[in-house]
Amino acid sequence: xxSAELLExxxxxxxxxxxxxxxxxxxxxxxxxxxxxxxxxxTDPLLRRPFSVFDWxxxxxxxxxxxxxxxxxxxxxLSPGPIxxxxxxxxxxxxxxxxxxxxxxxxVGNAPLFFLARMLKERKCRIxxxxxxxxxxxxxxxxxxxxxxxxxxxxxxxGSEGTRGYAGDxxxxxxxxxxxxxxxxCGPHEMMKKTALAFSMKSRVEVSIERYFGCGxxxxxxxxxxxxxxxxxxxxxxxxxxxxxxxxxxxx
Amino acid sequence: xxxxxxxxxxxxxxxxxNPVTAASGTAGYGExxxxxxxxxxxxxxxTKGLSLEPRRGNRGNRILETPxxxxxxxxxxxxxxxxxxxxxxxxxxKDGAVVIPNIAGHSEExxxxxxxxxxxxxxxxxxxxxxxxxxxxEGGIAFGTDLKIxxxxxxxxxxxxxxxxxxxxxPNVTDISLFAVRxxxxxxxxxxxxxxxxxxxxxxxxxxxxxxxxxxxxxGPAIRPLAVRAVFKxxxxxxxxxxxxxxxxSLEDMIEFLMAGSSAVSIGTMNLVDxxxxxxxxxxxxxxxxxxxxxxxxxxxxxxxxx
Ligand SMILES: Cc1cc2nc3c(=O)[nH]c(=O)nc-3n(C[C@H](O)[C@H](O)[C@H](O)COP(=O)(O)OP(=O)(O)OC[C@H]3O[C@@H](n4cnc5c(N)ncnc54)[C@H](O)[C@@H]3O)c2cc1C
Ligand SMILES: Cc1cc2nc3c(=O)[nH]c(=O)nc-3n(C[C@H](O)[C@H](O)[C@H](O)COP(=O)(O)O)c2cc1C
Ligand code: FES
Numbered sequence: 385x386x387s388a389e390l391l392e393x394x395x396x397x398x399x400x401x402x403x404x405x406x407x408x409x410x411x412x413x414x415x416x417x418x419x420x421x422x423x424x425x426x427t428d429p430l431l432r433r434p435f436s437v438f439d440w441x442x443x444x445x446x447x448x449x450x451x452x453x454x455x456x457x458x459x460x461x462l463s464p465g466p467i468x469x470x471x472x473x474x475x476x477x478x479x480x481x482x483x484x485x486x487x488x489x490x491x492v493g494n495a496p497l498f499f500l501a502r503m504l505k506e507r508k509c510r511i512x513x514x515x516x517x518x519x520x521x522x523x524x525x526x527x528x529x530x531x532x533x534x535x536x537x538x539x540x541x542x543g544s545e546g547t548r549g550y551a552g553d554x555x556x557x558x559x560x561x562x563x564x565x566x567x568x569x570c571g572p573h574e575m576m577k578k579t580a581l582a583f584s585m586k587s588r589v590e591v592s593i594e595r596y597f598g599c600g601x602x603x604x605x606x607x608x609x610x611x612x613x614x615x616x617x618x619x620x621x622x623x624x625x626x627x628x629x630x631x632x633x634x635x636x
Numbered sequence: 637x638x639x640x641x642x643x644x645x646x647x648x649x650x651x652x653x654n655p656v657t658a659a660s661g662t663a664g665y666g667e668x669x670x671x672x673x674x675x676x677x678x679x680x681x682x683t684k685g686l687s688l689e690p691r692r693g694n695r696g697n698r699i700l701e702t703p704x705x706x707x708x709x710x711x712x713x714x715x716x717x718x719x720x721x722x723x724x725x726x727x728x729x730k731d732g733a734v735v736i737p738n739i740a741g742h743s744e745e746x747x748x749x750x751x752x753x754x755x756x757x758x759x760x761x762x763x764x765x766x767x768x769x770x771x772x773x774e775g776g777i778a779f780g781t782d783l784k785i786x787x788x789x790x791x792x793x794x795x796x797x798x799x800x801x802x803x804x805x806x807p808n809v810t811d812i813s814l815f816a817v818r819x820x821x822x823x824x825x826x827x828x829x830x831x832x833x834x835x836x837x838x839x840x841x842x843x844x845x846x847x848x849x850x851x852x853x854x855x856g857p858a859i860r861p862l863a864v865r866a867v868f869k870x871x872x873x874x875x876x877x878x879x880x881x882x883x884x885x886s887l888e889d890m891i892e893f894l895m896a897g898s899s900a901v902s903i904g905t906m907n908l909v910d911x912x913x914x915x916x917x918x919x920x921x922x923x924x925x926x927x928x929x930x931x932x933x934x935x936x937x938x939x940x941x942x943x
Contacts, residue, residue: 422909422910426704427704427856427857427885428703428704429701430701430704430705430706430856430857430905430909431699431701431706431908431909432908432909470911596697596698596699596700597699598698598699598706598708598908599662599907599908599909599911601668601671601672601908601911602664602667602668603662603663603664603668603669603907603908603911604661604662604664604699604708604710604908605661605664605684605693605698605710605713606698606699606708606710607698607699608693608698608713610692615692615693615713620668634695
């Protein structure tokens with residue numbers, strides 16, 4: 385069993401979002417994989433909560449958490465020290481090399497795309513990044529994202545930063561489909577659906593799907609979705625899937 | 637020290653090497669648990685409820701956490717009998733598991749057919765009949781909640797099954813011991829108690845039930861006292877072994893179930909939270925028994941019934 389440690393007090397990085405740095409010995413994750421945190425020492429909260437790896441370097445994993453409910457609130461108030469984490473788990477993104485790529489993130493869905501962007505940059509990709517969020521106040525760490533990108537396009541629901549609108553629409557509007565060999569998306573359902581539909585003909589589209597997890601380890605079938613080629617468990621066969629394999633209308 | 641305690645338990649003609657098993661639906665078909673705890677460590681693995689044909693399971697929400705528990709509405713998604721025998725069983729056996737398939741047919745005929753085929757399949761140690769499934773022909777009432785329907789199903793299944801037969805009882809009845817007694821009379825080798833309790837969640841924003849099926853199954857530590865009582869009550873009335881299930885999370889919880897009358901236990905929801913849970917319980921039990929000078933499991937079973 386891995387032993388993990390929260391290295392610092394969770395740092396508030398924007399409205400409702402916190403950065404956690406965790407010492408996690410074991411396998412090195414690939415972008416798109418998640419770690420699974422048990423928050424309660426006893427049985428409440430009971431189930432582990434999954435979080436995508438925001439970044440990683442020598443046994444230090446960081447995650448961005450958005451306060452969604454009780455578990456994430458408790459996590460944001462944690463003191464440094466031992467923390468019950470397992471993982472990394474799941475199937476991550478495929479990494480393009482020396483290509484023009486498009487990344488589309490919505491809300492906390494931008495988190496796994498940072499690690500991805502960093503790895504793609506190392507592989508000499510030219511990155512166009514559409515970073516969507518509710519408002520300027522919700523956007524986290526935009527400067528470190530911008531530094532990795534050839535083109536960085538901020539988008540907010542209320543227009544308080546960058547273009548006003550939704551990341552999926554803006555990305556769809558860029559539409560020079562042939563321009564990108566790979567398109568990667570993580571965020572709300574509609575955004576990923578729009579992105580997948582706009583680009584699947586010409587690009588390899590990969591999306592990171594979110595479901596309510598019972599276990600995150602493949603045991604319970606709680607996260608099953610219907611894909612074009614059959615039933616898949618998001619925690620085991622995903623969370624990253626080829627966009628053209630998702631049956632979007634069956635998901636809701 | 638270790639040699640002095642005997643952890644083995646007898647279920648009909650089957651002897652399992654320790655009383656800690658994985659509950660159906662929380663261990664898949666072993667593949668994903670094997671990465672954490674070697675399958676040969678478990679007394680037995682109860683695999684996911686099987687039907688003759690593969691089942692897609694329920695649409696919509698499937699899981700929701702509740703205080704110290706969870707609701708599930710998986711809808712018995714499973715790979716079907718053929719794939720189970722061709723692909724899943726060989727893996728389980730290769731990893732040294734004692735395999736007890738959970739049978740979840742939606743008609744008498746389907747359950748009989750599953751029992752017949754599985755009980756003569758090499759490598760199947762016993763079968764567990766899940767009577768919490770709806771009987772489609774009787775308007776969807778669960779087999780395990782109507783004594784007449786239960787009796788009829790069990791008589792036919794008992795005839796069809798040539799291996800040890802365990803009946804997994806539904807707690808959603810007024811007196812679970814009546815069903816346990818009947819199972820004993822018909823010749824079941826053991827009962828498992830209990831399956832999930834029916835529960836519900838209303839989403840107050842949408843003003844609708846959270847699950848498409850409306851009701852869902854409640855499991856986890858939240859149900860433990862209810863399950864302990866069920867085991868206690870059954871033990872007063874039957875002589876066949878009881879496999880105690882319901883929210884077991886610690887050594888103390890497991891011993892409570894044994895003292896209430898269980899001969900073995902299953903770990904369910906806690907496998908999802910801590911995939912090393914069963915392994916820790918097995919090690920802990922051996923130590924506990926040595927310290928408390930219990931030589932064998934039957935020394936603990938039913939202790940709470942006094943005299
Ligand atoms: C593969 C994966 C990666 C994720 N990565 C991140 C991440 O990097 N950062 C982040 O902030 N969040 C991430 N999430 C979502 C995160 O797991 C949930 O927000 C969290 O579990 C909510 O816990 P809670 O106790 O605060 O909320 P609860 O009080 O349990 O619920 C509050 C709300 O959150 C929803 N919720 C609860 N659990 C989940 C879940 N597993 N998936 C989706 N919604 C859920 C509930 O439906 C409810 O509406 C990820 C989810 C998945 C499946
Ligand atoms: C996700 C999930 C799936 C389950 N699937 C089955 C099943 O297929 N057949 C069955 O007999 N019981 C099934 N159960 C019930 C468990 O085997 C067990 O009886 C119940 O969860 C109570 O134990 P616990 O509190 O330790 O989880 C399932 C439970 C859960 C949580
Ligand atoms: S969450 Fe349990 S199988 Fe994926």
